[in-house]
Amino acid sequence: MAVLLEGVSRRYGETLAVNNVSLAVPSGQSVVLVGPSGAGKTTLLRLMAGAVKPDSGGVSLHGQDLAGLSPGRELAGLVGIVAQQYDLVANLSVLQNVLAGRLGSWGLWRSLMSLVAPREKPLAMQALTRVGIAERAYRRASQLSGGEQQRVAIARVLVQDPEVVLADEPVASLDPARAEDVLGLLTGVARESGKTLVASMHAVELAAKHFDRLVGVRDGCVQFDSTQDEVTPEMLDSLYELEGLCA
Ligand SMILES: Nc1ncnc2c1ncn2[C@@H]1O[C@H](COP(=O)(O)OP(=O)(O)OP(=O)(O)O)[C@@H](O)[C@H]1O
Ligand SMILES: [Mg+2]
Numbered sequence: 001m002a003v004l005l006e007g008v009s010r011r012y013g014e015t016l017a018v019n020n021v022s023l024a025v026p027s028g029q030s031v032v033l034v035g036p037s038g039a040g041k042t043t044l045l046r047l048m049a050g051a052v053k054p055d056s057g058g059v060s061l062h063g064q065d066l067a068g069l070s071p072g073r074e075l076a077g078l079v080g081i082v083a084q085q086y087d088l089v090a091n092l093s094v095l096q097n098v099l100a101g102r103l104g105s106w107g108l109w110r111s112l113m114s115l116v117a118p119r120e121k122p123l124a125m126q127a128l129t130r131v132g133i134a135e136r137a138y139r140r141a142s143q144l145s146g147g148e149q150q151r152v153a154i155a156r157v158l159v160q161d162p163e164v165v166l167a168d169e170p171v172a173s174l175d176p177a178r179a180e181d182v183l184g185l186l187t188g189v190a191r192e193s194g195k196t197l198v199a200s201m202h203a204v205e206l207a208a209k210h211f212d213r214l215v216g217v218r219d220g221c222v223q224f225d226s227t228q229d230e231v232t233p234e235m236l237d238s239l240y241e242l243e244g245l246c247a
Contacts, residue, residue, distance in 0.1 A: 007056065025196055029197075032213070034202070045198065083153070083168055093139065095121065098127055124137075164196045171203070187210045
């Protein structure tokens, strides 16, 4: 399994953000977590990224237990995240932001050097071309629109080239046409390169159109888990009903 969560729980103070979730994602699949605000989607993705530790249960990627992996090269080769706030460095150029995707495999010295003279520039330009904004390479990240910044964040994860790509609300700040574009791009790139993709989204119809599998999350637990063609409007409605079905 590319991603394996076994009985994972995570609390923030009084809040049980993730409640005994088990989930197995085979290599190459694209999965989307859907559900209302506060359901636990971001926490689940951060658990998969090793950015948050479970209170109980285990998380492993391609058979490697994340509990035993320290942040760094090994983790960066396994998993990369496009965060909900895509955290670009405002004062750096688009190109330098994309090159930052290599941080994990570069080591600090070379990374710092890249701020002076970008290395592996062709790789970064290729990624920017792939997401359709090569002509913005020398602009500052702060001078881009929200949608363009989203593309830069995707280019950065392409350059990082991890086995598992996580994308938290990748289209939240985009208009409907752009959202279609970016989702097509993200799932297309994952499919072509055989990567596993786990994303989160609010827009369920849009999600159903682009991902192989939909996992409905509510109150920290999985409410349904079904393939693209099995998902029904009733399942989607149930996510937003007042009474949850979670045990
Ligand atoms: N760092 C934190 N400190 C305290 N509580 C947190 C923290 N992160 C998340 N929570 C709480 O955990 C629960 C799940 O949050 P999470 O961010 O995972 O939800 P989400 O499904 O991503 O929501 P959204 O759709 O709004 O992004 C919420 O009740 C939230 O308030
Ligand atoms: Mg979230």
